Every structure is written in structure tokens, then in C-alpha cells.
Amino acid sequence: MSLLDMQRQFRSFLLDDPNVLNRYVSADAIPGLAVYHYAYRAQLEECMRETFERTWAWLGDDDFHDAIHRYIENHSPTSWTISDYGDHFVNMLDTLHPDSPEVGELALLDWTLRRAFDGPDGAVVTTAAMAEAIDWDHAKIRFVPTLRMFAVRSNCGALWSAMASEKVPPVVEYFADAAAIRVWRDGHSCRFQTIDELEMLAVNYIANGASFAELCGNLAHLLGDEHGTSAAGEFLAAWVGEGLVAAID
Helix, strand or coil: CCHHHHHHHHHHHHHCCCCCCHHHCCHHHHHHHHHHHHHHHHHHHHHHHHHCHHHHHHHCHHHHHHHHHHHHHHCCCCCCCHHHCCCCHHHHHHHHCCCCHHHHHHHHHHHHHHHHHHCCCCCCCCCHHHHCCCCCCCCCEEECCCCEEEEEEECHHHHHHHHHCCCCCCCCCEEEEEEEEEEEEECCEEEEEEEEHHHHHHHHHHHCCCCHHHHHHHHHHHHCHHHHHHHHHHHHHHHHHCCCEEEEC
């Protein structure tokens, strides 16, 4: 038997056939192999339930159990840490529930919050620091390293918050206009906020290297000079107040 054949049979043993290796081992080794077979799946299932807790609550035991079993059968761990396992789960849920985008979006929110929790630390700009002399014509805003943003079509943020508070989730709604969720860690707490298209554009401007003056100019092009500058200032004040800004260079 080639090494590749041995690896394939061992993979089959782990995933769906606990008896495939019996002919290669002594009878007294079979119970130990069975423990390893079930422990492998059980640890991965526990990891998925912990990471995607709100998705699990939304789908229910049976549907979530079927989804993670399919995921385990098709995705082996590839990272040195089990906390990275699950990075393709959102894509699989989108395939399984094409007419219910809130399912994949809930999973993406679960996943992004967990990534933020494990992300790097970073200092934040305080409101008091905003009183210092800053050359706003050239100032650049740097976000905290845990900030992530993704587009959404549903009110998945409201669904997640209701389940986290052990309340009855609201009815699923689908947005007529573009929207997004930004996720970040504030101290030891992970937070998220559903935002509209305008703030989504503003975050992207800054994340892609635009200065504050350029942000004002871009928003002025969309909203007019007065409203654009006002919107940029309101966004910056909110970002600083919520702990999203690491520095103003």
C-alpha cells in the first residue's frame, strides 16, 4: 500500500468510516481507535458551535448539526490553531441557503467577531486628543487593527443582538439600499454596528489611504460642500468616540 493510500484510508477513518483500519491493527487496539475517531469530530463540532453560536441558535440543532457535519467532511483543519477552523463555513452556508442571505451573514458576523477578539491590541485616540493642534489639511486617520467591514443585505445585526440578549428575534428584513456591518474590538469587548452606504464609503476611503481632507472632498462631491464636510466631521467624531481610531497622523 502506498503512503497516499494509507493517508486516504486514515482520512476516511477520521471522517466517516471508523472500521476501515480494523484489518491493520490488533483487536485490543480497535477501542482506542474508535475513541480517536469520535474525539476528532467532537472537537471540531465543539469548535464550530462555540465560534458560530448565534448561527447555531438561528438554524436550530438539526440544521446546524447537518451543516457542520458536511463542513467537517469537506474541510480538514489546515492551521496550527483550531481557532482558524471555520473560515470557509460562511461560503458553505450561502450554498445551502441561497434564498436566505441572513444565514450566511449571521455566520459571517459570528466569525468576524471571533477574529476581532483574537486580533492584535492597539492604542486608540481619545476625544481629549482631538483638542490638540492637528493639520487637518494633511491629517490621515488610522483605524484600529481589528476593524473589519462587510456588506450585508439583511438585518442580521438586529437578529444577532436579539439572540445575544435572549430575546425573540425580529422578523427578517432585506435592505433596499446598500448597507454594511463594521466590527472591531474596544478594549476587551468586541462590538459591531450596522452602517449605511455613505459611512461604508467613508470607511473605505480612509482604509484605502485617503486623508481627512480627501474624505471631505469626496463626500462634498456626493453631498455638496457644506453637507460633505459636516458628514466627514460627524463620522470622525463617532469613530473616535467608539474607539475605532488608532491614530491621526
